[in-house]
Amino acid sequence: xxxxxxxxxxxxxxxxxxxxxxxxxxxxxxxxxxxxxxxxxxxxxxxxxxxxxxxxxxxxxxxxxxxxxxxxxxxxxxxxxxxxxxxxxxxxxxxxxxxxxxxxxxxxxxxxxxxxxxxxxxxxxxxxxxxxxxxxxxxxxxxxxxxxxxxxxxxxxxxxxxxxxxxxxxxxxxxxxxxxxxxxxxxxxxxxxxxxxxxxxxxxxxxxxxxxxxxxxxxxxxxxxxxxxxxxxxxxxxxxxxxxxxxxxxxxxxxxxxxxxxxxxxxxxxxxxxxxxxxxxxxxxxxxxxxxxxxxxxxxxxxxxxxxxxxxxxxxxxxxxxxxxxxxxxxxxxxxxxxxxxxxxxxxxxxxxxxxxxxxxxxxxxxxxxxxxxxxxxxxxxxxxxxxxxxxxxxxxxxxxxxxxxxxxxxxxxxxxxxxxxxx
RNA sequence: GGAGUAGUACUCAAGAGGCUGAAGAGGUGCCCCUGCUAAGGGCAUAGGUCGGGGAACCGGCGCGAGGGUUCAAAUCCCUCCUACUCCGCCA
Numbered sequence: 075x076x077x078x079x080x081x082x083x084x085x086x087x088x089x090x091x092x093x094x095x096x097x098x099x100x101x102x103x104x105x106x107x108x109x110x111x112x113x114x115x116x117x118x119x120x121x122x123x124x125x126x127x128x129x130x131x132x133x134x135x136x137x138x139x140x141x142x143x144x145x146x147x148x149x150x151x152x153x154x155x156x157x158x159x160x161x162x163x164x165x166x167x168x169x170x171x172x173x174x175x176x177x178x179x180x181x182x183x184x185x186x187x188x189x190x191x192x193x194x195x196x197x198x199x200x201x202x203x204x205x206x207x208x209x210x211x212x213x214x215x216x217x218x219x220x221x222x223x224x225x226x227x228x229x230x231x232x233x234x235x236x237x238x239x240x241x242x243x244x245x246x247x248x249x250x251x252x253x254x255x256x257x258x259x260x261x262x263x264x265x266x267x268x269x270x271x272x273x274x275x276x277x278x279x280x281x282x283x284x285x286x287x288x289x290x291x292x293x294x295x296x297x298x299x300x301x302x303x304x305x306x307x308x309x310x311x312x313x314x315x316x317x318x319x320x321x322x323x324x325x326x327x328x329x330x331x332x333x334x335x336x337x338x339x340x341x342x343x344x345x346x347x348x349x350x351x352x353x354x355x356x357x358x359x360x361x362x363x364x365x366x367x368x369x370x371x372x373x374x375x376x377x378x379x380x381x382x383x384x385x386x387x388x389x390x391x392x393x394x395x396x397x398x399x400x401x402x403x404x405x406x407x408x409x410x411x412x413x414x415x416x417x418x419x420x421x422x423x424x425x426x427x428x429x430x431x432x433x434x435x436x437x438x439x440x441x442x443x444x445x446x447x448x449x450x451x452x453x454x455x456x457x458x459x460x461x462x463x464x465x466x467x468x469x470x471x472x473x474x475x476x477x478x479x480x481x482x483x484x485x486x487x488x489x490x491x492x493x494x495x496x497x498x
Numbered sequence: 499g500g501a502g503u504a505g506u507a508c509u510c511a512a513g514a515g516g517c518u519g520a521a522g523a524g525g526u527g528c529c530c531c532u533g534c535u536a537a538g539g540g541c542a543u544a545g546g547u548c549g550g551g552g553a554a555c556c557g558g559c560g561c562g563a564g565g566g567u568u569c570a571a572a573u574c575c576c577u578c579c580u581a582c583u584c585c586g587c588c589a
Contacts, residue, residue, distance in 0.1 A: 116549050120558040127558090130570040134516035147569055154569080319546085442546095451546075 075175050075438045082106055091181050094188055094399035105174045112167035119160035122153050176286055180434040182399045183408040189398030195411070196398065201382065202391030204415050205474055212480070213418035214472040215349040218244060220480050221497055224350065235347075236339065236354045238465075243497045247471065247484075248357060250491035251464050252332050255359040255384055259461055263380045265330035265361060270310035272334055276300040278313040281439030283405030283431070290340040293354075303336035307360035308458040315364060316439040319451050325443055326365040326373055330461065333358060350465045351423065357464035361428075363457040364441065370430050370455035371408075377459045378410050378428045384462050385425070388485045390470050391415040393422055407432045412462070414470040425467060426460030 081088055085106055092099040129150050136143045187196045205211075218224035223244025229237040240248050259265045273295065279285040279302055284292065293303040304310060311331050320327065335358050339345075346352035361380060365373045378394065385392045397409040406429040413422035433453035436442070442451035475483045481498040489495050 113549065116558080120549060123559090124557055126569070130516070133569055138517075143569085150569060 075434060076178055076181065077433075077437060078105075078109055078171060078175065082109060088181060091184070092179070094182050095179060095402065096190055096400045099178065101174065102178070105171055108167050108170055112164055112171070115160050115163050115167070119157055119164065122157050122160070126150055126153060126157070173286075176280065176438075179402075179404045180283075180407050180431060182402055183430075183432075186402070186408055187396060187398040188400075190400040191398075192401045194398040195401055196396045198394045198396055198410070200391070200393045201386065202389065202415075204391050205417060207417065207476075207478075209478045211417040211473060211476060213349065214416075214469045217472050217476055217480060217482065218349075221482070223247075223497065234354070236352065238350050238353060243492070243494070244468070246492060247468055247488070247497070248464055250488050251467050252357060252359060253491055254387075254488055255461055255464070256330060256332055258384060258387065259330040259359065259361060259380060262383070263328075263330075263361075265328040265380075268311065268314075268329045268331045270304075270307060270314075270331050270333055272304045272310075272336075273301050274304055274309050274313070276302070278309050278316070281316050282309045282312045282435055283438065284309060287404060291338050293336045293338060304333055305337050306335050306458075307331040307333035307358060308362060311360065311362040312435050312441075312456055312458070313439060315441045315454075318441060320364065320441070320443040320454060322366065322443050322445040322449075325454065326363050326369060329362045331360045331362065333360065350469060353465065356466075359461045359464065361457075361459045361461045364436075364443075364454045365457065366443065366445075367433065367452070367455050370432060370457060373455075374408070374410075374428065374430045374457055377457055378412070381412055381426050381428055381459050381461050384467075385412065385414060387487045388467070388471065390467075390474055390485075392425070403427075403429060405431050405434050407434065412460070414466065415474065416470060417473045417476075423466065423469075424463075425470065426462040428459030429457065431456045431458070 089099050089102055133143050223241050225239040229239045260267045295301040311329050336355050363373050392412055392414045395411045409429040411424050412426040414425040416423050432455050435456045436453040441454050443454050444451050472482055481496050484492050484495050
């Protein structure tokens with residue numbers, strides 16, 4: 075959420091910067107007007123309340139002394155209605171401002187590329203060699219079918235389309251990757267291991283920025299409690315510290331979280347219908363940090379390095395992209411995508427995304443810190459990054475490590491986890 | 499799922515509508531006292547947020563959360579959340 079005070083003081087620059095997202099945020103001008111009226115009403119009602127408090131005190135004193143209070147009572151009778159009326163006005167304004175702000179995305183960082191859509195994203199760097207094959211490389215779904223390690227038909231029978239059953243060494247590869255990634259981030263990169271709820275409530279979805287804008291993407295439980303299937307570990311992890319004031323000395327706080335993610339893929343009907351690139355359920359290892367504002371960009375750089383290290387260890391070719399203003403996610407100020415090369419697609423596909431939300435989620439979730447015991451609480455900055463999407467990593471391994479005979483070599487670092495060097 | 503109890507500041511805890519933004523204790527901090535330590539004594543210790551103001555400061559809200567009754571609510575009423583105990587079910 076953006077700060078209404080900041081908007082108040084920098085209205086035009088903020089609108090200008092937000093408009094780089096290729097939407098119009100001119101409505102913020104009206105919001106600022108409502109905010110002005112609201113503050114006038116607050117001043118008025120608080121003065122009335124101060125008067126009422128004083129009068130009430132006096133009534134107490136009079137009664138104890140046994141004096142008549144009817145005259146005093148009469149003197150504030152009219153105020154009661156005014157207070158109620160003003161409070162209603164304030165409530166209405168609050169609601170309008172809150173709704174607008176909850177639906178307003180984060181301000182893009184001033185240094186990110188300006189652009190319309192993903193075509194304007196900026197490629198920052200490449201790693202690894204795109205593999206060359208002396209045969210026609212197959213798509214992962216064909217490889218998987220021949221190896222009998224993925225089963226889409228039975229998954230559809232059990233659940234629906236966009237689910238998969240992993241089988242045999244396919245299942246073990248998924249599990250190996252989860253363990254490998256978690257171990258790396260915990261042991262080498264110093265993140266604290268967490269295992270979080272896979273179901274989250276509405277407050278958590280709002281704080282992390284999924285709601286109210288993207289309710290259609292979530293799986294809602296049929297239940298009066300407003301519970302949803304976790305769409306990304308970012309949601310439960312960010313909410314670990316919702317409504318908390320952290321100690322400055324504890325920052326940055328770094329969590330690594332494996333979760334299964336559930337998504338409706340509402341706007342993606344017909345896209346990536348084959349294979350396991352886009353499923354309703356997939357596994358992901360996620361990195362989350364809570365940092366001091368001044369540290370968040372250096373921490374972002376470290377985080378992207380941590381994500382890249384996974385692909386480097388697996389020896390998978392990838393590139394790093396900086397998202398332009400038009401492609402930037404709702405709650406983020408700056409995002410890097412990591413895209414892995416997929417031979418069957420003859421292109422790079424997203425396998426991870428690393429972002430700095432600055433204080434946007436912190437403000438929604440009321441996550442603060444104190445520099446020391448005496449100082450005023452400030453909002454933290456929150457960062458999240460994939461470390462990585464496990465299913466897509468399986469795709470990348472199957473496709474990049476495939477052999478002419480349809481078998482798959484296992485990357486060296488995974489062999490201890492797989493207890494084999496080939497899937498055949 | 500049933501039946502019950504409870505949620506007050508860092509912790510424990512008092513609290514029957516006005517004198518309670520909250521007794522008391524512990525803890526913590528500073529000081530005094532002793533050669534050092536222990537013990538003892540004194541003082542301090544509600545945060546947070548919103549509004550006004552250049553600021554000092556003033557004011558609103560606040561006793562799990564949200565509503566309500568009242569001139570006035572920690573205290574009365576309603577809804578919800580959480581924790582605990584017992585029973586039932588269960589990996």
